[in-house]
Amino acid sequence: MSCMRRFCHETQSHDSLHSCMCRRSVALLLLKMSEERDPAALSGSAQTEGEEDLFVSAMESPEAARLSAEDISPSSNGPRDDDPDDPDDLFAEATEEVSLDSPERQPILSDGPSPAITPVTISPRVDVFDRSPDLDEDEEENRDTFDIQISVSDPEKVGDGMNAYMVYKVMTKTSLSIFSRDEVCVKRRFSDFLGLHSKLASKYMHMGYIVPPAPEKSIVGMTKVKVGKEDLSSVEFVEKRRSALERYLLRTVKHPALLKDPDVLQFLESSELPRAVSTQALSGAGILRMVNKAADAVNKMTIKMNESDAWFEEKQQQFENLDVQLRKLHASVESLVCHRKELSVNTASFAKSAAMLGNSEDHTALSRALSQLAEVEEKIDQLHQDQSYADFYLISELLGDYVRLITAVKGVFDQRMKAWAKWQDAQVMLQRKREAEAKLQYASKPDKLQQATDEIREEIEEWEGKVQQGERDFEQISKNIRREVGRFEKDRVKDFRVVIIKYLESLVHTQQQLIKYWEAFLPEAKAIA
Amino acid sequence: KIYEPEVHSDRRKWRMRSVSVDLNNDASLVIDIPDALCERDKVKFTVHTKTTLSSFQKPEFSVPRQHEDFIWLHDTIVETEEYAGFIIPPAPPKPDFEGPREKMHKLGEGESSMTKEEYAKMKQELEAEYLAVFKKTVQVHEVFLQRLSSHPMFRKDRNFQIFLEYDQDLSVRRKNAKEMFGGFFKNMVKSADEVLISGVKEVDEFFEQEKNFLLDYSIKIKDATAKAEKMTRSHKNVADDYNHISGALNNTAADNNTAFKNMCVLQKVEDRMASDQELKLTELLRYYTRDIQAAKDLLYRRARALADYENSNKALDKARLKGKDVAQAEENQKQCLQKFDKLSESGKKELTSFKARRVVAFRKNLIEMTELEIKHAKNSVSLLQGSIEILKSN
Numbered sequence: 001m002s003c004m005r006r007f008c009h010e011t012q013s014h015d016s017l018h019s020c021m022c023r024r025s026v027a028l029l030l031l032k033m034s035e036e037r038d039p040a041a042l043s044g045s046a047q048t049e050g051e052e053d054l055f056v057s058a059m060e061s062p063e064a065a066r067l068s069a070e071d072i073s074p075s076s077n078g079p080r081d082d083d084p085d086d087p088d089d090l091f092a093e094a095t096e097e098v099s100l101d102s103p104e105r106q107p108i109l110s111d112g113p114s115p116a117i118t119p120v121t122i123s124p125r126v127d128v129f130d131r132s133p134d135l136d137e138d139e140e141e142n143r144d145t146f147d148i149q150i151s152v153s154d155p156e157k158v159g160d161g162m163n164a165y166m167v168y169k170v171m172t173k174t175s176l177s178i179f180s181r182d183e184v185c186v187k188r189r190f191s192d193f194l195g196l197h198s199k200l201a202s203k204y205m206h207m208g209y210i211v212p213p214a215p216e217k218s219i220v221g222m223t224k225v226k227v228g229k230e231d232l233s234s235v236e237f238v239e240k241r242r243s244a245l246e247r248y249l250l251r252t253v254k255h256p257a258l259l260k261d262p263d264v265l266q267f268l269e270s271s272e273l274p275r276a277v278s279t280q281a282l283s284g285a286g287i288l289r290m291v292n293k294a295a296d297a298v299n300k301m302t303i304k305m306n307e308s309d310a311w312f313e314e315k316q317q318q319f320e321n322l323d324v325q326l327r328k329l330h331a332s333v334e335s336l337v338c339h340r341k342e343l344s345v346n347t348a349s350f351a352k353s354a355a356m357l358g359n360s361e362d363h364t365a366l367s368r369a370l371s372q373l374a375e376v377e378e379k380i381d382q383l384h385q386d387q388s389y390a391d392f393y394l395i396s397e398l399l400g401d402y403v404r405l406i407t408a409v410k411g412v413f414d415q416r417m418k419a420w421a422k423w424q425d426a427q428v429m430l431q432r433k434r435e436a437e438a439k440l441q442y443a444s445k446p447d448k449l450q451q452a453t454d455e456i457r458e459e460i461e462e463w464e465g466k467v468q469q470g471e472r473d474f475e476q477i478s479k480n481i482r483r484e485v486g487r488f489e490k491d492r493v494k495d496f497r498v499v500i501i502k503y504l505e506s507l508v509h510t511q512q513q514l515i516k517y518w519e520a521f522l523p524e525a526k527a528i529a
Numbered sequence: 530k531i532y533e534p535e536v537h538s539d540r541r542k543w544r545m546r547s548v549s550v551d552l553n554n555d556a557s558l559v560i561d562i563p564d565a566l567c568e569r570d571k572v573k574f575t576v577h578t579k580t581t582l583s584s585f586q587k588p589e590f591s592v593p594r595q596h597e598d599f600i601w602l603h604d605t606i607v608e609t610e611e612y613a614g615f616i617i618p619p620a621p622p623k624p625d626f627e628g629p630r631e632k633m634h635k636l637g638e639g640e641s642s643m644t645k646e647e648y649a650k651m652k653q654e655l656e657a658e659y660l661a662v663f664k665k666t667v668q669v670h671e672v673f674l675q676r677l678s679s680h681p682m683f684r685k686d687r688n689f690q691i692f693l694e695y696d697q698d699l700s701v702r703r704k705n706a707k708e709m710f711g712g713f714f715k716n717m718v719k720s721a722d723e724v725l726i727s728g729v730k731e732v733d734e735f736f737e738q739e740k741n742f743l744l745d746y747s748i749k750i751k752d753a754t755a756k757a758e759k760m761t762r763s764h765k766n767v768a769d770d771y772n773h774i775s776g777a778l779n780n781t782a783a784d785n786n787t788a789f790k791n792m793c794v795l796q797k798v799e800d801r802m803a804s805d806q807e808l809k810l811t812e813l814l815r816y817y818t819r820d821i822q823a824a825k826d827l828l829y830r831r832a833r834a835l836a837d838y839e840n841s842n843k844a845l846d847k848a849r850l851k852g853k854d855v856a857q858a859e860e861n862q863k864q865c866l867q868k869f870d871k872l873s874e875s876g877k878k879e880l881t882s883f884k885a886r887r888v889v890a891f892r893k894n895l896i897e898m899t900e901l902e903i904k905h906a907k908n909s910v911s912l913l914q915g916s917i918e919i920l921k922s923n
Contacts, residue, residue: 500920
């Protein structure tokens, strides 16, 4: 909560922005408040005992590794059709028409009972994200004692002009023993985060670990900030980035292997960090990265893998589908954010117009009512604005994160393919060497034979070793991926649920405010005489 | 009234049926539009009359009428000299199915590229829009007729009776009327009104006030209407987005289905909120923009009559000077004065009752809109809280 207040302090110097930021801060405050109330928040604080145990036990007993029995119902539930004869149609009452004009007609407003929530059974859509029952024992232990809180706050601009950059305060609070202190504060810039990610990716991706992707670079956004444009869009950009960096770190430390990684520890704890130059796009390392990416793409096309394990094929397909769906959803949510902003603008504009109309109206009571209406609409406009921030920060950003995460997941599957290819190549080489050995018997002169035979025997041993290693690596990466995917799925479900709950709560809040405003207006309307 | 849409998918015909009977104060002439059929571009309204007046042939009857028939009726009343002192109820606007038609087009084009669920959703949206446009247009045509039937002079109008009773197609009569009047009044330059009205030297305090009020108010209400329209449209866009989002969520989150099913219903609530707001607020403003114009037209006619009277005075003076055609000029002046007085007298009554009518209508619609918004918001809250419960308990 404190970081919110300091953030406001930041903008106090920019008077015109202050009120805007305050309002957004209020919205974010609301989110943070509900986050703090909810123990299963993104900050990764300790899970409630009961919830965790339920989940663990469900995971470990094989037959219970599916949705509970009540969820498997034979009836399918598609979206409800607008059937006017449907007794559950909530709006059968609301379509009363009243004339605009003749005072003789009585309003036929119904006071129907408020609709009960019809309990709907969950459709038998196959739970495609099979939660793999094999989890490492010690990983479960870690989860039980997972206690670390990270916040990214207080963006500060350092330097001027095109060399300027933003510095963020990273605060870690934890009781875990691997950390040297239980509360640490460091300053980091964006390229530091990118550097961390790049190191983690190079260390762990080839083992099949899903390394959370870092937030995206944005040349346009950053340039505005550098150049010193202090308008609302650059302030929003910084806030968006700050939030993204925080989520990135939280996801990274949630991964049990990454949490223990020395680079991560160094990132979170040490006051000085060597500058990660290789993250710049046009650096030598950057160019190397681009070349590698291209090579990978070509390889992917040429590797034709014999998939012996149906699980992998299935999963890959599922992730492809999920990718498509998430992108679509993301696009829809962005459209919502946009339209809600429009609604806010149009409501404000209508409010002004209604006020003018009220001034012009010569009937006193009606004039007053119209002015009150204008005020209500203004308040509603503010509500819409705040709601659109929630739309954006909660849902839209989450979806964006997951679209990028899915890419990382797909990358891990590709790594497995590469491991398989390496193993296969080793086998091919071994075969060649063995053939060469056999040929030797007939080929060379007797005196050179012994030397050549020794050489080839050495090579065969070498390649036998490589084949074994290749097989081991392939099996290891397959095992890792199964585990990682299981973990990813669990996290995804939880993440989405937490965020959706928060979002729905924000919607509830908005609607409750609406009720308050309209209920206050009603007597004014009735007072028109 | 409850509207039940009946869709005939073969020819994209829509029929709306209203169920209850409206309470009308004066049972001697009760008019309503219980039924409307939309086929391609044309809307056929069923105009139903119940009457105890002997001037009609039967006590109850129905006729089919098109929008153009309403316009014909309006125009003949406007052109009638006797009614110059009355506020003529504004003509209902042409039914505008452009929005839904565009959507229908998009639906047809995109059918192959959409999933079955997306298609069903778009179809739902389309039906809702058709219904909304339908409701509006029936309401506005009905109100027009009811204004006429509740006015002591208009209800006796011969053409009104023909409109209600004549069981043949009116289009022949319509053509004749056009030839007779040639749309004379409508072709006049409207901007001249403003100048004429404001230029009149007003002796009567009442009319002076009314003129100032109406001129200013008409500008403001036109602006408010436009802004309300934009606001309502944005609101509908947001509701549409909820629709798409709930569809997409259903696809991605296999295990959170129930909660997202509630999102579908939530979308309907939002949509209903937007439509009710439109019906009560935006339509109210639209209607009164037109009605204010009708009131201004009355002022115009009166100003015209005053100008004629002043001209006749000048002509009389000239005639007296020249000593020629004095009697004629005197007669002309007397008639102009009579006309002007008559217009002023009935104009005063009309404008006073107009104000009362306006205040009552605003009050009623604002109350209804507020009550509906509260109701929908409460619905939303319980839906959302239900979803939250389900998600938290999972």
